[in-house]
Amino acid sequence: MNPQISIVVPVYKVEEDFLRNCIERILEQTYSDIELILVDDGSPDQCGEICDEYALTDKRIRVIHQINRGVSLARNTGIKNACGNWILFVDADDWLEKDACEVLALAAQKYKDCDIIQFRAYQNYAVNEKKLDTSIKSNYIYSSESIDDMLFVYRNGMQTPNFRKQSIAVATSYFVWDKMYKRKFLRENGLEFPPGIKISEDKLFYLNCLLKFNNMVLIDDFLYHYRANELSATHKYAEDFDDNRMRLLEVLGNVAAIMDHKIEEMQKKHSDIIERDLMDFAVVAASGVIVNKYYHKASPLSPLGRWKASDQYLKNTFIDKSIHSINFHELTNKNKLRVGFMKLKLYGLLAVSSRLNRRGGGRTLSKK
The missing domain is CATH 3.90.550.10 (Spore Coat Polysaccharide Biosynthesis Protein SpsA; Chain A)
Structure with missing residues (x-):
């Protein structure tokens, strides 16, 4: 048995x-x-x-x-x-x-x-x-037949926690x-x-x-x-970190498209809600690549090489669109700084501010 x-x-x-x-x-x-x-x-x-x-x-x-x-x-x-x-x-x-x-x-x-x-x-x-x-309600059965339930669980899974002031996702x-x-x-x-x-x-x-x-x-x-492990994979130097993040975004793009299509069928009108949540994730993922690969202390790149690699990474069509579609007023203060540095191409300051925030009490929840 x-x-x-x-x-x-x-x-x-x-x-x-x-x-x-x-x-x-x-x-x-x-x-x-x-x-x-x-x-x-x-x-x-x-x-x-x-x-x-x-x-x-x-x-x-x-x-x-x-x-x-x-x-x-x-x-x-x-x-x-x-x-x-x-x-x-x-x-x-x-x-x-x-x-x-x-x-x-x-x-x-x-x-x-x-x-x-x-x-x-x-x-x-x-x-x-x-x-x-x-952010999940206790003892409530979320059903795939409910448009409200589907929207909530999709967004809760796709969103980046605490990126926007009105975030529903948690870590x-x-x-x-x-x-x-x-x-x-x-x-x-x-x-x-x-x-x-x-x-x-x-x-x-x-x-x-x-x-x-x-x-x-x-x-x-x-x-x-x-x-808790602050020496997570997202903070260790990895040669393929940027490529790995890009592959993830490509696969998540397909998932977001399917989710938006399901929402469209249920509410009988166009939806790009999940794609927009993915765009937030893309911005945070790209900033992580800059901080945890190109500006990592173990990076073999020169200061100019770090800047060029960061700038090239942000030229990806989806990442560039994601960064420039953001409304600053909707972001938390920490993420206003993050996006501002990326838009102004101040990648070194992005890395410094990220590390200062981490030392000031920001802890990762990921050990992967």
Whole structure:
């Protein structure tokens, strides 16, 4: 008989204490009808051996070793091998509340017609934690047959949080680890994480889920602990960061077009709402490329080379259109500065202001 919940944990270069804590918190769940799939993504350290060690102690654990192919394909391996009725993704340095699976199993019974069950999460720092916000209504079933529901969930997933004063999205809107997915829903719709997209792959996965879902719900229970990591991939130097961001924007452009078409069919009039939300994302993504690649301290470019590379990147038709279509009055003060520096081609000042803002308390929520 299939377990009720499959928990998929991609494992790659995780601190031993974090990995052990993650696994042990899952094994200590008050609800036992689970399976734990540990996907060792070719980790070059002792992570694979640690996974095997735990598998010897609990028959609910399956360890899959594969060559390093990235977190997206590691999660896809988990989806393909999962036997549970529901699939839950956990990052290897995070952990669950001890009753998380029990609460989710009860929710699965209550909301049996839902394809996605979302829940609440904590963000944990070294010495404290905070409750992460959400813009989703609690215990309300969002339906793909409602124009208002569709507009809200589409925009909540596509928008950049806190870019505009009237933003409805928050930082966790499209994360993968605060949601449980019906396995049948994922399998029947061929929903997987996108290979070749190294950053924001969870955003694209979630948006593709929104194109196919029938019903989804948020339960107002804090079940997940996200370990904050300010050394995220978006802040590390990566040679292909700019190309990766451009590929993501191209794919998201196709998704936005499909979403706007669905909205048009439902409201019987033209819609470019989701495309405009994507344009905001494009501006923020482009500024991230400038700050975290061209003006990164590890960049081999000369000062003039950094400026030229930044200027060339912003000449992309969609990014240029996005920057110059923005109404300053609709932006938060921080983003007025961001867009102003980009329009004036003051890329060095953009990088400096971004780093000052980060030191002043701005924290990333992405570990990818």
